[in-house]
Amino acid sequence: MNIIILMIPMALILGFGFLAAFFFAASQDQFADLDTPAHRILIDETEERKTKT
Amino acid sequence: MSSCLYCQSQSPLGTTFCCRACEILYDGQFQIFAKKAQTLKKEKWAALDTPEARHLYRIASSAKTENFRLYVEGLQCASCIHLLEKLPEFEPQVHSAQVLFGSSELLIDIEKDLPLSNLLTLIEEMGYSAHLLKKGESAQESWQNDSRRWLKEIAVAGACAGNIMMFIVPVYAGVSGSYKTVFLWLSFTLFLPILIYSAQSIYQGAWRALKTRTLNTDLALTIALWGGFILSTFNLLNGSDIVYYDSTASFLFLILVSRYFVKKVQRRTLLHLQKQDSWEDASYLKKVGTDWAAQIAPLLLPGDEIKLLKNQVLPCDAEALSSQSEWDTSLMTGEVLPRLYPHDMKLHAGLKLLSAETYVRILKPYDQSEIQQMLQMVSRQSLNKSQFIRKMDLWSQRLLMTVFVVGILFFAFYSSINLEAALQRTLALWIVACPCSLAFAAPLTLYRALLEARRRGLLIKNHDVFEKASNIKNLIFDKTGTLTTGQLSLIKSEPSDLHQKYKDIVLELEKTSEHPIAFAFRRAWPEGPQLHLPVSDVYENVGEKVYGLLDGKMYILCRAPESSDMLMIDLLENGKKVARFSFKDELFVDTQKTLQTLQKKFTTFILSGDSLSRVQLLAKELSLPTEKALGEQTPLQKWNFVKDHKSTLMMGDGANDAAALQEATIGVASHGSLEVSFRAADIYLLKKGLNPLLQFFSISRRYQIILKRNFILAITYNSIAGACALLGWINPLVAALLMPLSSLILLLSTMEGWS
Secondary structure, three states, X not given: OOHHHHHHHHHHHHHHHHHHHHHHXXXXXXXXXXXXXXXXXXXXXXXXXXXXX | OEEOOOOOOEEOOOOXXXXXXXXXXXXXXXXXXXXXXXXXXXXHHHHHHOHHXXXXXXXXXXXXXXXXXXXXXXXXXXXXXXXXXOHHXXXXXXXXXXXXXXXXXXXEEEEXXXXXXXXXXXXXXXXXXXXXXXXXXXXXXXXXXXXXXXXXXXXXXXXXXXXXXXXXXXXXXXXXXXXXXXXXXXXXXXXXXXXXXXXXXXXXXHHHHHHOOOOOHHXXXXXXXXXHHHHHHXXXXXXXXXXXXXXXXXXXXXXXXXXXXXXXXXXXXXXXXOOOXXXXXXXXXXXXXXXXXXXXXXXXXXXXXXXXXXXXXXXXXXXXXXXXEEEEOHHHHOOOOOEEEEXXXXXXXXXXXXXXXXXXXXXOOHHHOHHHHXXXXXXXXXXXXXXXXXXXXXXXXXXXXXXXXXXXXXXXXXXXXXXXXXXXXXXXXXXXXXXXXXXXXXXXXXXXXXXXXXXXXXXXXXXXXXXXXXXXXXXXXXXXXXXXXEEEEEEEEEOOOOOHHHHHHHHHHXXXXXXXXXXXXXXXXXXXXOOOOOOEEEEEEOOOEEEEEEOOEEEEEEEOOOOOOOOEEEEEEOOEEEEEEEEEEEEOOOHHHHHHHHHHHOEEEEEOOOOHHHHHHHHHHOOOOHHXXXXXXXXXXXXXXXXXXXXXXXXEOOHHHHHHHHHOOEEEEOOOOOHHHHHHOOEEEOOOOOHHHHHHHHHHHHHHHHHHHHHHHHHHHHHHHHHXXXXXXXXXXXXXXXXXXXXXXXXXXHXXXXX
């Protein structure tokens, strides 16, 4: 059996698997707010304790 | 600018922290802060605790909790997000808090018995001003739904275009036999989702063009898309490998992406414009029996008697019940000095009370007040404001027409020689020549210009303004709030070496006054009273005189007899004049310089609702001919004036400017405008003063230069590619190289030359 017959469906499944993942993420509003998480990560709990002492 | 001690972001000069959140977090004492916050006064928001008000703002509710959406002004940095999302720690009855930084919104989930006033007081104590948003009022919400659909369309186009390219490369590389057939048919299959799903918005645009019998880029794209599909499929069925699936698909993907970017900046602009005038959710005291109960403005009914406190804004049209009251009308009429209204006087919503407690009776419900009606009218009209035909659209229509006509003529001529080749070459011409810059470069240039404008403090609501800018001949300015700050400033005291004792007496007399003159005194002598004089029996005869006693002498502050405009004030000691103060409407720092630059190119007018003499005085100061400075203008007169002068840019801020702003070729709402004005305007300024206006003209100029450059590039490309197509030199490989190359050149051209 020629390997390409396996490769084509694999490539397609991989490609459309990611597309499906993107659709899922979009419907879960993962792309609704792109600004906040970038800021949220800047301050964490440990940093606060540092400033307290 | 200095940098914040906590988060290192930029903060105003002379401050240690960029926001209150950083200060609280830096101290690390937010538990103490939280405890303190519990004891704060909550009267300001009391009206939100009524069940009706709570119901009005509730977004969703479950068995135990309710969701609310707030618009939070003053979000600065990461600390702001962090602190606001810590709300559940401060207040255990808050279950969750989520900040949407991009749209300045806060989503909260709170227990049903937590009063909203507690929550808003806590947020205010953190240093933000928050407004509750009603369901469907959030700009974020509607964007979210649309953006989800656009992203999915783009994702499908991207995935399919990528996969098509993967399968088509071996065909270019010379693969043959059954592999080639499989790869070609895979490309065909992968093209279908693009044709059916991703291009939906383009079909809608094309349909609009057909309905109005015009040409637009969407129509051209549809023709290129279907032309590419039909030609490729026809060839495929005939066993040929000349297919254009890859180039057509990747081009569509690029166009969808560039359009998405434009929508994204557009949405950012709209988010900034969602601010509402702050009197909607403020508490008002309404008479219930013999008692007073707090109520929010939208729930007030005609006939209700309201006790208005000092500094509150009248929320509805009403009539005065108190014998005399003093009101700040500057945002409504452009007048700098307050007005006195007697008993029974009809008052319009939006006036600010300067005197102490005043009683009024509501005449109309909240949403039927004159200003709300105007707001609705303005929002309606801005939807069907006459469509301006962009030069770019005009040119692209001509270019498209040429491409179509050339294609048809060629087909008619060549079909007698070789029918199949004629069809192939005509379609090839349309595929390579149709999409080009018109669909791609125009939105990108606009995107770049909008970004640039934002960076310089301009929010562009109406995208046509960049092109309209070149036709502007007249500039019309409102005075108060646009050229001047709307505040009075002390320019002269006589005698000039005024004794500290008299300064102190003036400050003590004006201590509790909200009159603009009182503010001017406080600004002029910021160090405050030094001698702690026991001035007693201070009495303000609203709008006329202020009396006070010190060491048995009577001191009176009153208008100088020579001054007709109340711009000169005398201090009398036992009836004898001891000092005289002169005031002037303060100009923004850059007004004079900017106006000089603008006057060289445009005819400049001032239209103000303020008294003629004050407007003339200002014109003299700005070296403007006095016949071009008009005072005592009603909103209708302003509107008529703009109507009579074609090609005008009008800049204003008050409710009295709204109609004129809408009528003007370009309407600019200055910083701090009323909602009704910025809804009527095309541009909203984020910075005070006139400087952003200069920036606007320079951005518009660059926008036009770049658009022209792109257009020349596009014509060059179209001529070369079109000639190649008609000569039969275009094959799929050439198309696959030529189309991205042209986009790349246009992209570079668009991004170059802005700063």
